[in-house]
Amino acid sequence: MEIILDRPRCEGHGLCEEVAPQLMHLDDDGELVLDVVHVDEGQLEAAKQAARVCPVAALRLA
Amino acid sequence: MPGRRTPPGLTVQLERIVVVGHGIAGLTASDSLRAAGFDGELTIVGDEHHAPYSRPALSKAALLDAEEMTSHQLPASTHEARELLGVRALQLDPGLKSVVLDDGSILPYDGLVVATGSRARRLASADPAARRHELTLRTLEDALELRRRIVDKPSVVVVGGGALGMEIASGCLAAGCDVTLASHRQPMAQQLGRYLSEVFLAAGLDHGLRLAPSQAVGLREADGHPLVELADGSRLAADLVVSAIGDIPNTGWLADSGILTNGRLEVDSRSRVRPDIVAAGDVAAFPTARGVGRIPLWTSAIEQSKTAALALLNGDDAPELEFRPYFWTEQFGLSLKASGFLPLEGTPEFLEGGPGGGPALMRWTHQDSSGTAVALNYRIPIPKLRRLANPAPALVETPALVETPA
Numbered sequence: 001m002e003i004i005l006d007r008p009r010c011e012g013h014g015l016c017e018e019v020a021p022q023l024m025h026l027d028d029d030g031e032l033v034l035d036v037v038h039v040d041e042g043q044l045e046a047a048k049q050a051a052r053v054c055p056v057a058a059l060r061l062a
Numbered sequence: 063m064p065g066r067r068t069p070p071g072l073t074v075q076l077e078r079i080v081v082v083g084h085g086i087a088g089l090t091a092s093d094s095l096r097a098a099g100f101d102g103e104l105t106i107v108g109d110e111h112h113a114p115y116s117r118p119a120l121s122k123a124a125l126l127d128a129e130e131m132t133s134h135q136l137p138a139s140t141h142e143a144r145e146l147l148g149v150r151a152l153q154l155d156p157g158l159k160s161v162v163l164d165d166g167s168i169l170p171y172d173g174l175v176v177a178t179g180s181r182a183r184r185l186a187s188a189d190p191a192a193r194r195h196e197l198t199l200r201t202l203e204d205a206l207e208l209r210r211r212i213v214d215k216p217s218v219v220v221v222g223g224g225a226l227g228m229e230i231a232s233g234c235l236a237a238g239c240d241v242t243l244a245s246h247r248q249p250m251a252q253q254l255g256r257y258l259s260e261v262f263l264a265a266g267l268d269h270g271l272r273l274a275p276s277q278a279v280g281l282r283e284a285d286g287h288p289l290v291e292l293a294d295g296s297r298l299a300a301d302l303v304v305s306a307i308g309d310i311p312n313t314g315w316l317a318d319s320g321i322l323t324n325g326r327l328e329v330d331s332r333s334r335v336r337p338d339i340v341a342a343g344d345v346a347a348f349p350t351a352r353g354v355g356r357i358p359l360w361t362s363a364i365e366q367s368k369t370a371a372l373a374l375l376n377g378d379d380a381p382e383l384e385f386r387p388y389f390w391t392e393q394f395g396l397s398l399k400a401s402g403f404l405p406l407e408g409t410p411e412f413l414e415g416g417p418g419g420g421p422a423l424m425r426w427t428h429q430d431s432s433g434t435a436v437a438l439n440y441r442i443p444i445p446k447l448r449r450l451a452n453p454a455p456a457l458v459e460t461p462a463l464v465e466t467p468a
Contacts, residue, residue: 009133013390013399014443015361021445030441045097051137052093055118055360060137 001039001061003047005032009058016050016059023047032058076172076375077102080161081143082151083177083312084108085117087343087363091175092141094371104143105169107161109150110201113139118360120205121226122392125233131209134202151178154319156339173374176316176327176341177367180309180358185221185290187281195288196281196303199230208304212237216301219290221278223249225391227306228262232393234304235269242298244290246277253389255406258398258436261419265394274298278307309358311345328354331382333370340370350385351432352403361388388444395419401444402426402434402451413450414440425450 003023012030023036023046039047039061051059079095081088084106092106108114115134123133146163153162154174161169182198197208208230212218215238220231223245234241243249249266251259267273280291281303290298313327321327321335326347333340333348343366344358365385372380390399396419406426413435415422421439428434435451 011397012441012443014445014447015388017443018445018448026441026443026446030443048093048097048140052090053361053364055116056123056133057116057136 001044001047003034003037003039003051004060004062005034006058006060007032009056011056011058013055015053015055019053020046020050023050076100078171079104079173079175079374080169080171081106081175081177082161083175083179083343083345084110084145084147085114085177085179085343085363086136086360087177087179087345087367088175089114089136089139089141090364090367091177091340091342091371092143093139094368095175095375096141098372098375100371100375102172104141105146105171106143107146107149107151107163107169109148111148112202115202116360117200118390120202121199121229121233124205125209125212125230126236131206134205151315154316154321156319156321156336159338172338174339175367175370175374176335176339176345177343178312178315178345180311180344180356182305183308183310185278185281185303185305185307189282192281192283192288195283196305198305199226200309211302212239215239217299218242218302218304219244219274219288219298219300220304220306221245221290222306222308223247223251224306224308225250225253225389225393227304228266228393229391230304230306231266231271232269235271235394239302240272241270242272242274242300244274244276244278244292244298246275246293248275249273252405254398254400254404255408257406257409258438261438262393262396262398265396265419269394271394278305309344311347311356313345329370332373332378332380333366333383334373337377338374340374342366342370348383348385350387351430357385357387359387359389361386386448395439397439399437399442399444399447400434401436401447402432403428404434406434406436410436423450 014026017025024034119134124131150164151161182200217240218234220227220243231241231243248259250262276292276294278290279293282289288303328347329341343363347356369383410424413423424436426434433451435447
């Protein structure tokens with residue numbers, strides 16, 4: 001599955017980074033960087049949690 | 063031991079779990095149950111007719127969304143639970159392990175998640191005719207109604223100077239309304255403390271907010287318009303009244319269940335009311351470093367729900383809730399993020415920027431030596447903000463979990 005970031009929606013809370021630091025991080029300017037876009041089975045749960053915790057639903061999986 | 067479904071102390075296998083409440087807490091608990099390996103029958107009961115949504119967005123971006131309102135929409139769920147929507151739980155019998163629903167059906171469970179949230183408090187009004195003028199903002203329907211009502215730029219009285227009231231006031235001003243905020247406390251002081259409340263009040267006044275520094279005690283109607291009665295004897299006339307005076311936990315259906323403590327739904331450090339009942343989100347009073355209480359915030363609901371789900375499945379083997387407060391608000395051009403306990407006493411140490419409403423990174427140190435870090439108009443990811451709040455690395459490692467005999 002693929003992580004899709006809706007960048008204009010992202011408010012830079014970084015709650016996603018907190019639950020899935022292996023998949024994404026906010027850079028020095030507070031912009032979200034997806035370190036992994038295509039997630040494998042072992043990363044799927046973390047990716048789901050990252051999408052779930054975002055209060056503005058800037059992340060989704062497809 | 064992940065995957066094990068019989069909590070210590072329970073003799074039955076968890077075949078059926080019922081989640082009552084379909085907000086972010088119920089949703090996260092359901093997701094977490096599945097993620098932890100629960101593959102039994104999962105049923106969610108929700109009194110709203112639609113999918114869960116982001117409540118924080120309703121008073122922020124959603125009030126400002128141009129055409130279609132989308133800021134509140136969450137990604138689709140993957141828990142594949144049976145969802146009973148538009149249905150309300152009326153009663154719990156913890157002895158029989160069943161929940162009575164308002165459609166007359168009875169749901170038996172082996173494990174129960176209580177996530178019924180809370181509802182908006184309203185102004186006392188002896189005048190039923192006046193009630194139609196009073197909106198609150200808690201649900202998606204509330205937000206849609208508020209958006210609809212402010213299109214014509216009515217004059218608005220917002221009652222309550224907390225974060226919600228101030229966000230609503232900010233949204234209404236941005237929509238072109240004339241806005242008066244009735245609050246007997248300095249706005250945001252109770253939430254953030256004196257220092258930051260000054261910054262927010264200045265920003266509000268700068269954006270055209272009017273402040274009525276008195277407590278609203280009642281609501282009347284006169285000539286088809288609402289009148290808010292204030293404790294100082296004066297009255298505020300407006301086209302529309304929006305009350306943001308707190309929330310009341312939805313525990314009514316538990317009144318006869320025997321699981322409430324002095325009217326509150328209290329849980330232990332693993333979000334348990336008892337081994338087969340957990341509770342999470344705005345409805346639950348849970349232990350924190352500052353005592354037992356409800357903390358009705360987004361990340362609070364999510365963290366509680368994860369803890370609750372694991373505790374239902376794994377009992378004492380599940381990790382305790384490690385609650386780390388995170389609060390944010392957007393209003394009057396200010397965006398604030400805070401990691402750590404609030405409110406804040408005294409003045410901050412400035413890590414970046416300086417006093418005023420400009421971009422700043424601040425830190426307060428509490429008496430117990432814990433800290434709160436606040437970013438004001440300053441983009442910073444929460445893991446970094448948390449490290450600034452409590453920079454000293456934890457010296458005490460979490461002891462290895464001791465296996466409890468089942």
